[in-house]
Amino acid sequence: MEPIRKEKVQALIDRFAGKDLYIHLETTNGAYASHRDPSFLSAGAFIRNAAIRYEYGKIAGEGPYRVGLKMKDGWIYGEGLTHYELDERGRLLMAGHDDKGRLAVALELSPEPFEI
Secondary structure (H helix, E strand, O other), rough: OEEOOOHHHEEEEEHHOOOOOOEEEEEEEHHHOOOOOOOOOOOOOEEEEEEEEEEEEEEOOOEEEEEEEEEEOEEEEEEEEOOEEEEOOOOEEEEEOOOOOEEEEEEEEEEEOOOO
8 A cells, every 4th residue: 555645546536436336444443442441442333345336535634534425325434544555456445544554444445345
């Protein structure tokens, strides 16, 4: 993965608009924090291989970045993104890493289901 360049990521987001896709979206902070500090609230969210189609999407911010995907009946939103890659399978992979390189958020779009 490489650091996000807004104009490149926006072009990729535009390229996926209006297509049938699968999404992987996850956030986490608990895997790194709660075992060291029991008073820390562990939180996270995970969705994988949900079928989506968005009308348009937008990347915003100055880094870390936010990506919003406007669907027919609502929005999908990921914040804290720092890196991206268009892989050899044609998947747009975006991730947010903290200052120690640990994953905090992943937002990934694929024309095929992700492996389980």
